[in-house]
Amino acid sequence: MSMDRRDALRMGAAGAGLAAFGLGFEATARRVVEGVAETLARPARGAQIHGRSLAPECVVDPATGAVEPNPAQYVANSVCLGCTTLCGVRVRVDRASGRALRVTGNPYSPLSADPPLPETVSIRDSLLATSRHEERGLAGRATACGRGAAVLTQLESPHRITTALKRVGPRGAGRWQSIPLEQLVAEVVEGGDLFGEGHVPGLRALASDDPIDPARPELGPKRNQFVVLSSVNDGRENFVRRFVSQAFGSANFVGHGSYCGGSYRSGSGAAFGNKSTMPHAKPDLPHAEFVIFCGTAPANAGNPFKRQGWQLAAARAEGALDYVVIDPVLGHSDAAAARERGRWIPIRPATDAALALGMMRWMFENGRFDARYLAAPNAAAADAIGEPSFSNATHLVIAEPGHAREGRLLRASDAGLPFEAPAHGPKDPFVVQDAASGELRPHDAGSAPAELFVERRVGGLRVCSALFLLRAAAMEHSLEDYAAICGVPAETIAALAREFTSHGKRAAVSTHGGTMAGNGFTNAFALVTLNTLIGNLGWRGGTFLGGGMFPDNAAGPRYDLQGFEGARQPRGLMLGRNNLAYERSAEFAAKRAAGSPYPAEAPWFPVAPQLGTEFFTAIESGYPYPIGALVLWNSNPVYGIPGFPRLAERVLGDPRKLPLLIGIDPFINESTCWADYLVPDTLLYESWGWTSPWAGVPARATSARWPAVEPPLARSADGEPVAMESLLIGLAKALGLPGFGPRAIRAADGGLHPLERAADWYLRGGANIAFAGTPVPEASAEDLRLSGVERVMPLLHETLKPEEVGRVAFVLTRGGRCQPPESAVQGEKFRHPFRGPLMIHNELAGTTRSAVTGRLFSGVPRWQPAAFQDGTPMRAVYGEREWPLLLVSQKSVLMNAYVIGADRLRGIHPDNPVGVHPEDAAALGLKTGDRVRIRTPGGAETATVIVRRGVMKGVVAIEHGFGHTEFGARGHVIDGVAQPPRPALRAGVNLNALGVLDPTRRLGPGFWLDPVAGSAVRQGLPARLERIAA
């Protein structure tokens, strides 16, 4: 298995100059004489031993703890965007050049240090806290991960765009001319014959309350044809939402979730009964005794990456934690050095739900679920037994096949019990069967337990308790069947179930994007439901919800950033077809009138959040309505959506399908390369913004982004960097939209303040944060100097009220604000309760019909194989004979969708050879280093093979982040000057270039989406390998 150096050299993979740490410990030619004792060492005086190492940020006397900061540097606490965790980082900046030198963790950030420093610690003392003095820096480590330490090189990338650009020649030609921002705004707003290709309607034509289609009023106004795709909330999203949703009035603003971890969010949202916020809990690793990671790998990725990484490391080294990582691919979450504490269990892709339901079956058969917890039908009943949450396990569900209300929770009005009108309204309670008397009663009456397993008739209808339905679903297959489906032995499934139910509340299941298969919703819903069955939410050692943030964008204590005069409420059908039941559409009515309402022209997704993938269905097919203008803000759907790379030109390259495409991004990516206009953006520590932990931090926390270094961007006429904010402010002014301009932000005292530049927004958000609850103190002059915040103080003085300046500055110096960790817990419980109910049966899912088949989805987790929209299992179309393998995407520790240009990461890890199991490799005569062609029904790509026992048989593992064609991989021509292309950025293969389309979809590019969650399918793609002769 191991490779010798000759192999590596023959493959050309090892650099000629690279000796150090290449491939194990090669015997060296020389042996040396002995006898140089340490005491004979020579003095270092005068010797040049430090090479080009950086000057330290300070000198600390290890004995006294006296700190002498380096006057040539400052240490700015800001936020990393190397991944979506958005850790607080400490950026070391050279004052003279303004360059960011190096990044470590912000010691005040709970995403980088544990515990974070209290905000009362001065910046000077924060330097002491990471020093050798009393070894404080060992205990108080504040870290940046490998990627986080490397991304600052992106700031000075030669491939950054720094001015507004307009395409020259056809879309995608890679030729551009730089233009002033004001020209861009004028052209985009007014439209015209902008490219010599005919008239392009401008945004002004879309800023209309006229209906898109008078015959289909449910679509809403033309405003919805202005469409924005974002990536992740980098702390600036609220600003964009203000423009898109509230000022322009479009319903179509969405992030990248539908091709990131959407299945998890939807599945967890179903378990938590909240589609709009999609809550998701994280395991409390420091106190857990047994954790199952399935569909996520805590030391490979996930969110928060570092925090769960160090918690895993500490808990397995010194705590009580045992864990398993159930994954088709062995990753970094496993450590030989902690072998007895953790195990990798390989699983077949797209079968997580089979494993979870197999565990449930064993738990039901052996009575190993928390019956006491599940019997509590309401919050009072939970309180009575000391439980921080409750579930709807005992709530009765109408289970009469074919009945109009099948899948609905039975209401008091259905059962002849008292209720508050209207019937089936929000105050018409659910119904349970009392455990003692057997009588029906409203779920919210009293605190007595209810019956867990009920099947009876009420008013002639079959009704079942939710837990009865879940048990029935789990029992649909034998343990052996589940084992055969998922490839995990039945005895292992039983052992996992036994172990999971042997620790009271101190056990948890954690999942995430590994569930993104053709049955992703079911996978995630089933895995999260395991937590519900032991009632671990809110318990130490169980699972917990994040503590939230100090909100900037709120009707806050200082300013109302949420409401403004003339604010619009978007209305009408979202392009993801997720905010309206298909049965309420004009299309349904017309089809029913014509005979059969099903199938719809395309699937609808009422159980899902807004879906970015469906923007492209709209572009390609005009369904449900065409897009007038698409803005891609720091998003790259072509690279990220399986199947899109091969269709990009067809979908985005034709101005007749999409009249206007605007990219806002620091780089030209695989999507924005098709744009008509490009606008640069601030990057990393150049931006303003307010972020919060996504999950996994129980205490309330907000992180601050502020321009710790100056963005190298062109300026607008009024002196602002040409970036997202100046573009949107310019557009708002040109369009005359409300919410922007000289009198746009209302202070708590009623005064009106301007929103004419970025600082107007973010600093007033900062005032809301600084004054939330007990206001923070004011920053000291030394804090300002040492943290570099002094460089933005003129803006604070110009923008804020005098009493706000010092306090907002204080928050900036600390890189944010957070509650002390101990505030989040009380005894054995977390303080942020979820007042439920957790859903064993999700009524929305259970009453939604596929718009394609007309069949109801299941309201409880229930095994179903990966399938296409019409319900056809994938394997029924792409059988194992022709496609014997399944592709999976694996998260990378170092690379991601947008950092291929970070040279120092590529220097460590330049390629992503695809992992193949030894038996599959042997069958094809493959060995590590061989080249193969990976073929799927969606296309073919060449790749290098690495033969690994840590890949399940039948699986091909592709690490995400490689196989780029832009970001510098192609040289663009700007103002006649060609950028040098860097072929090294093309290294490796992108799984999404092999994405499989859904052959049952009739309209649009036909991306394969989970039928329920609408999430793009990247796990379990049918494939085969072909050896390429050397």
Added chain:
Amino acid sequence: MAGSRRALLAGLASAWAGTAAEAAAPAPAPQLGPRWGMVVDLARCIGCQACTVSCIMENAVPPDSLRTIVNTYEVTKDGVVGMAMLPRLCNHCADAPCLPVCPVGATFQRADGIVVVDSDRCVGCAYCVQACPYDARFINHETNKADKCTFCAHRVDAGLLPACVESCVGGARIFGDLNDPHSTVRQRLDAEPSAVLKPEAGTQPRVFYLHLDPLLSGKVEGTPTLWRPQHEGA
């Protein structure tokens, strides 16, 4: 319950037994001032390469060269497939084989044990590169001098921690004074079995590993999963 948990994990695969050849950690010698050393707790390494990149950024290590890295191997033991992380750096050996081979006396060991290269004297002959049994040295192709980990002597001298240590996400890398009986490194070494790489080389490394499997202490039989560095094509 604990029994069933053990049974589960044991049932999935038998536990790794045994430890690497244990190294006798040197006795403290407080009268000599600090003797810097490192203890790496492998059970806390998650292979994130924060150390690797932090070192590169702190020390301006040129492309395609490394002063430290975490080698990641897929290893099979007793039929169990697992991932093994092995952070590697200069061992700052007590009996460093790189010292005597330097023809110009550029390589030397400071009184605090840190092995360094005086770049004013170094002629880039690479004898030291060849002499190191740990492949810890390289010729810096930007300066044409021998280059290696200095334990971030410039930071240590400033009362700070080496870049790789301050940025270690899992808390695996522990740095301190081996001569100080109260230091964390000293206390961990006194309390737990430790091992060094290639003990048979007799170099007396001052980088110690906790939980080091013998599989990793010499030439590793495993599949390196971090694709090796290469020169950029452009």
